[in-house]
Amino acid sequence: MDQNFAGFQLMRFESECSEVILGVDGGTTSTVCVCMPLFPFSDHLPDPLPVLGRAAAGCSNYNSVGEVAARDTLATVMEEAISKSGVKKSAVRAVCLGVSGVNHPKDEERVFNWMRDIFPAHVKIYVHNDAVAALASGTMGKLLGCVLIAGTGSISFGFTEDGREARAAGAGPVLGDWGSGYGIAAWGLTAVVRAHDGRGPQTMLTSRILDSLGLSSPDELIGWTYADPSWARIAALVPVVVSCAEAGDQVANEILNNAVQELASSVKAVVQRLSLAGEDGKGSFPVVMVGGVLQPNRSWDIGSEVINSVLKTYAGACPIRPKVEPAIGAALVAWNFLLKEIPANGHG
Amino acid sequence: MDQNFAGFQLMRFESECSEVILGVDGGTTSTVCVCMPLFPFSDHLPDPLPVLGRAAAGCSNYNSVGEVAARDTLATVMEEAISKSGVKKSAVRAVCLGVSGVNHPKDEERVFNWMRDIFPAHVKIYVHNDAVAALASGTMGKLLGCVLIAGTGSISFGFTEDGREARAAGAGPVLGDWGSGYGIAAWGLTAVVRAHDGRGPQTMLTSRILDSLGLSSPDELIGWTYADPSWARIAALVPVVVSCAEAGDQVANEILNNAVQELASSVKAVVQRLSLAGEDGKGSFPVVMVGGVLQPNRSWDIGSEVINSVLKTYAGACPIRPKVEPAIGAALVAWNFLLKEIPANGHG
Structure with missing residues (x-):
């Protein structure tokens, strides 16, 4: 030792x-x-x-x-x-x-x-629930505040000092976890299909996603998508969407902005239900950020944008990235x- | 005989x-x-x-x-x-x-x-493809025009007299067929979850969907949804969403209006790519409407709304409900x- x-x-x-x-x-x-x-x-x-x-x-x-x-x-x-x-x-x-x-x-x-x-x-x-362990990793064991987890799935979980708790999202891809890694990647794939069939604008996502999957045409995306129902396999495309957004692609930027609003909405729902910011909405409370979607070492920083959105409603939100x-x-x-x-x- | x-x-x-x-x-x-x-x-x-x-x-x-x-x-x-x-x-x-x-x-x-x-x-x-049979059932065998199929899934398929063809949507629920029966029902379920966890407005969909599934709480919807991956099982909830919209529920109405825009968008994409309305966009062409989502005997008539939306862009669209x-x-x-x-x- x-x-x-x-x-x-x-x-x-x-x-x-x-x-x-x-x-x-x-x-x-x-x-x-x-x-x-x-x-x-x-x-x-x-x-x-x-x-x-x-x-x-x-x-x-x-x-x-x-x-x-x-x-x-x-x-x-x-x-x-x-x-x-x-x-x-x-x-x-x-x-x-x-x-x-x-x-x-x-x-x-x-x-x-x-x-x-x-x-x-x-x-x-x-x-x-495992969200409790994630919260405590940021609050050093105190069950107080809100944790936002965004990996393959997404969930927001909150606790009060008197033991009340609330959750938002965490209902999986069919039930609208659009801020999750799966949600972001599915929107990216959908944007490629829409650009291909004329319903949506052209996007850099087409070449980047096809390259990363080793496919030659958007037509092949349908077969690829349904060949394996694993949610994590879809979610693995998040870095491609982020890189397109960082390169200025409008469609990819819209997808990430929508994800930010979805994630912020799940945090705000929990904060409101538990009155974590006090009755005047100005009290301080921790927001622990966990999961691959929220990782901070990107120029397009989804987690920071989520916090910015939460701060517009609750100025006392204190972001914590667990060590x-x-x-x-x-x-x-x-x-x-x-x-x-x-x-x-x-x-x- | x-x-x-x-x-x-x-x-x-x-x-x-x-x-x-x-x-x-x-x-x-x-x-x-x-x-x-x-x-x-x-x-x-x-x-x-x-x-x-x-x-x-x-x-x-x-x-x-x-x-x-x-x-x-x-x-x-x-x-x-x-x-x-x-x-x-x-x-x-x-x-x-x-x-x-x-x-x-x-x-x-x-x-x-x-x-x-x-x-x-x-x-x-x-x-x-079976879309060809659906088109021909409305055009009496002529492969000319556009067919919109919206049942569990949705697809728009078009043909020209010189044998060209194009399709839009039809990529399944993961890839954004939001005008399909599955898409409409999934949005309905999502609206219930969002109302329950505080992210969305209260809606009549909550009681109507829970009643129709024999569930007592929105918490049970997650288990119900993922217990069986069949798309048709989700899509069977479309009539519940339609009935809520007909009863004036704002959330259900937004879901149906979004579905109408999705379906109209898939028709317009095909018409544009094949120039079915001629170079001036004013020519007439058949739009054959098939599938449970487009059935006409409802006061909230999704098919008619789709046609109204298409007509705003292509005045020559001629709707056909096959006999x-x-x-x-x-x-x-x-x-x-x-x-x-x-x-x-x-x-x-």
Whole structure:
């Protein structure tokens, strides 16, 4: 282990406590678990945060892979993270899981019961949607504010200090998630078809998209599109649409501007429903931005444009681009919950 | 056989000729074949048209069911229509097939070769997309003008007298067929989700759609939508959207108005590319309207609104709602082609 600050802190933690917390980010593409020591203090977080062990596996959304596979994936990834940390399972004090597909209390109960079979009753178990882990990765574990996730899909999720929550979008491509990567790419493909059959203006998207797919004519796009129903395969075209917009293509710019309005609309809907900006609409609140569509290293910065649009309505919106991964956010949620339950400087 | 005019005509045909033509409308939902006598005249068509036999079967789109099943379906439905007509296979003089999924010359060649295995070389075989059968059902066999089909999917197809053709839309739901039944219904479902999460205005669509699906909350719409990928299942909600629009719901009216603009745009694109309205844009041309979305017996008449929109650009557009089914249109196409090849009053 490196003799940097984190390493130093970590050794100190190890000497002071033998207990750990697990944070799990369970997504439709991958699942990550981190094992962190139980911090003996509450006011400040070390930077970088100490991570004893980390493990990754595949999908744990049971809507996608079924209950048995999802449960096995979660159990395996936690076991591996514990093992890599050099601690025993009995050292686990709390687990927070943010799992894709968990939308209702009955979903939470299902995952909770899986965990009860693995960990004894004194281990605290917290089950949430994976948007919670994403939010917490930006707020360092506090469940307050709004998170906007825009990758293949898009969703806006908000939390208040008194435990209320609300979501907007996240209904998939058929039900109008037009700010998602899938939505942006589908509009790009549609623009090519429309330019080809005379319904829409000519656009640079035609040559750029055909080149990137290795196709020779827009006629071939129909076959390509329906050959494989995977949403991620369509969404992979987002960088092509962004590059056309950056090169000045009018059609691509309209597509991105529409996506910005869609994403901003989903944030504003959540903020309004939860009164996150206070009764006068001027209060400050965090907006955590996560996902490939919102990545900041582009000259056409979708995330910044979304924030600009939100700021016109809510001047107190504070954008946050997380520096840690969602699994760490989940671990910090567990840590925050635990802090409220244990005496100062004690371990329960 | 009834002793009506058609029956009388038919008996006269039977005494004059023993040869028949087959018209096939091969769709993704069903396939229909009609067997008609070879008319001994060219100027006027009898009304009603004489049909010796008719048979129906399932899907013959080989993109959907595979080549073997598609070929078998076509062979079976033709054999049954011939059998019901009381004639022998050797009486078949010409066959015209309008088959869904036939989009390129290689597709035409594939179906043509299937027919060559069934019928001897002197039988004329004409293979087209099923839009051709739909157009011909409105133009009584003439391949001239534009056909707009709006059912589960939507497509606009046009033909000129010198054999040029063009199509617009028909690219499926991912690629922006927003005027289709699927598109209208998907917008309706999306409007419910948006009203529920605060992104959109409240709408009558919420209660009407939930009632029609037997669901209790908009949250359940996501699960319902992705439980079954069938496009027709979504499109079946069109009458609910139309009824809300007829009852004055603003959101439903916007959806239908957008669909009208999409459908009109696809017709205008074809008319422009083929110069169907002549160089001055004032010439007359038929627009054949087919499919459940365009059915006329509603107070909110999507088809009429489409025509009104087309007329603003092309004053010579002549709407036609076919009185015969597409399979008869296909038979009339065969008859028209044949007339150009045989001497007057002769049978070749």
